[in-house]
Amino acid sequence: MVSISRGAFLKAAAAATAAVALAGCSTGSSDDAGADSGSGSGSTADSGAFPVTLTSPFGETVIDAEPSTVVGIGWINAEIALSLGVVPAGSGRVGWGENAEGSTDWFDAELANLGGEQPVRYSETDGVNYEEIAKLSPDVILAVFGTMDQETFDKLSEIAPVVTYSEDFSSGWTVPWQDATRIIGTALGRSGEADTVVADAERAISDGAGEHPQLEGATFIASALSVTDAEPSISLYVTGDGRADFLTALGMTMAPVVTENLPTDGSFYLEWSNERASELQSDMLYSWIDAPEDAETIREDSVLSLIPAVANDAAVLDPDKPHSLAMGYSALGVTWLVQESDFLDRVSDAVDAGKR
Incomplete structure (x- = not known):
C-alpha cells in the first residue's frame, strides 16, 4: 500500500x-x-x-x-x-x-x-x-x-x-x-x-448522526496509514479535506493532537513522524486502505500498532473505495454514504471501542 x-x-x-x-x-x-x-x-x-x-x-x-x-x-x-x-x-x-x-x-x-x-x-x-x-x-x-x-x-x-x-x-x-x-x-x-x-x-x-449518538463530541483522526517495503508512513488530514470535514459534520471533534500541529502553509494534510505514533490519541481513527489485507499489516506493524486507536481496535481501516469517493465531495456522495452504506455503523463501533 x-x-x-x-x-x-x-x-x-x-x-x-x-x-x-x-x-x-x-x-x-x-x-x-x-x-x-x-x-x-x-x-x-x-x-x-x-x-x-x-x-x-x-x-x-x-x-x-x-x-x-x-x-x-x-x-x-x-x-x-x-x-x-x-x-x-x-x-x-x-x-x-x-x-x-x-x-x-x-x-x-x-x-x-x-x-x-x-x-x-x-x-x-x-x-x-x-x-x-x-x-x-x-x-x-x-x-x-x-x-x-x-x-x-x-x-x-x-x-x-x-x-x-x-x-x-x-x-x-x-x-x-x-x-x-x-x-x-x-x-x-x-x-x-x-x-x-x-x-x-x-x-x-x-x-444519520442522530441515529449514532455516540459520535457527538467523539474525537477523531482522519489519516492515510501505509506500510511499504521501506517503512510505514502516517499522513493526517485536517480541515479542508473532505474526510476530516465529513467526520466533523457528524458532530465529531478533530483530536487535539492534530489541531495543535496544523500545517502553516494552508495544506489539507500533514506528514507525521513515525517516532511520534504513540502520541496520536483519539477516540477513533479513520484511514482508507487499498486492500483488506492491509488492515492486518497495519495492526501488526511495529510502528503503526503504537497508535492508540489501532491498538484498541478503534480504527476504521477501510478498503471500501466507494466510501472514500463519497466522503465529503458532493451532495450525492455524502447522502449515499449516510443512507446506503454501513460507514456510520463502522465509525460508531470504532468510537465505542475507543471509549471502553
Missing part, C-alpha cells in the same frame, strides 16, 4: 483508459424522471440568472445564457452538476474505486432518476483532456474542485467559459462541497436549487 495525498488520490480517481457513449446534457429537475438527455427540456434555471459573471484567481468568466452542454474536469464537478438536475455531456472517468461504467453508484442512481444517459467518460491520466472536451463543444466547463492554474484556465477558456473556485480558497482541493455546489449552481442558473441540494444533504448527514 502506498500513501498518497488528497490531490494525488483524487487525480488518480479521475484517471482511466476509455470513454463511453456520447450523451447530451439534460436540464430536467430531479423530479423529471423522463427528461430527455440533450433536449434542454424542463429547464429550471432561476429567472434572471443570466448573464452571470463569476470571478476567480485566474480571471472573470461570463456566461451569457443557460448552458445546454456541460462538461466537468475530473469527476466531482460533473457529479455536482448532476445533483442540480443537469446531466453532463462529459466527465473525467473515475479510475479508482469506480463501477463498471467508470462512474459511481450514486451518480448512476441519480442519472437513472433523471432519465439521462452516461456522459462521455474521458481519460485524464495525463492531465486535462483538452481534445476530448473540445469534441463535445461545451457551453461551459466546470472545474471548481481540483487542480487549476493560469495556463490551464486560459487554454480551456479557448474552448468554452470555465467555472473554477473563487478567490476565497487557496486551491481547488480545499473547496467544501457546499461551496462548490453553490458556485456551480450560480454558473448553471440554479442558485435556488443549489441551496436546496445543500440543505437536503446536510439534513441527511444530521439525521
Whole structure:
C-alpha cells in the first residue's frame, strides 16, 4: 500500500483508459424522471440568472445564457452538476474505486432518476483532456474542485467559459462541497436549487448522526496509514479535506493532537513522524486502505500498532473505495454514504471501542 495525498488520490480517481457513449446534457429537475438527455427540456434555471459573471484567481468568466452542454474536469464537478438536475455531456472517468461504467453508484442512481444517459467518460491520466472536451463543444466547463492554474484556465477558456473556485480558497482541493455546489449552481442558473441540494444533504448527514449518538463530541483522526517495503508512513488530514470535514459534520471533534500541529502553509494534510505514533490519541481513527489485507499489516506493524486507536481496535481501516469517493465531495456522495452504506455503523463501533 502506498500513501498518497488528497490531490494525488483524487487525480488518480479521475484517471482511466476509455470513454463511453456520447450523451447530451439534460436540464430536467430531479423530479423529471423522463427528461430527455440533450433536449434542454424542463429547464429550471432561476429567472434572471443570466448573464452571470463569476470571478476567480485566474480571471472573470461570463456566461451569457443557460448552458445546454456541460462538461466537468475530473469527476466531482460533473457529479455536482448532476445533483442540480443537469446531466453532463462529459466527465473525467473515475479510475479508482469506480463501477463498471467508470462512474459511481450514486451518480448512476441519480442519472437513472433523471432519465439521462452516461456522459462521455474521458481519460485524464495525463492531465486535462483538452481534445476530448473540445469534441463535445461545451457551453461551459466546470472545474471548481481540483487542480487549476493560469495556463490551464486560459487554454480551456479557448474552448468554452470555465467555472473554477473563487478567490476565497487557496486551491481547488480545499473547496467544501457546499461551496462548490453553490458556485456551480450560480454558473448553471440554479442558485435556488443549489441551496436546496445543500440543505437536503446536510439534513441527511444530521439525521444519520442522530441515529449514532455516540459520535457527538467523539474525537477523531482522519489519516492515510501505509506500510511499504521501506517503512510505514502516517499522513493526517485536517480541515479542508473532505474526510476530516465529513467526520466533523457528524458532530465529531478533530483530536487535539492534530489541531495543535496544523500545517502553516494552508495544506489539507500533514506528514507525521513515525517516532511520534504513540502520541496520536483519539477516540477513533479513520484511514482508507487499498486492500483488506492491509488492515492486518497495519495492526501488526511495529510502528503503526503504537497508535492508540489501532491498538484498541478503534480504527476504521477501510478498503471500501466507494466510501472514500463519497466522503465529503458532493451532495450525492455524502447522502449515499449516510443512507446506503454501513460507514456510520463502522465509525460508531470504532468510537465505542475507543471509549471502553
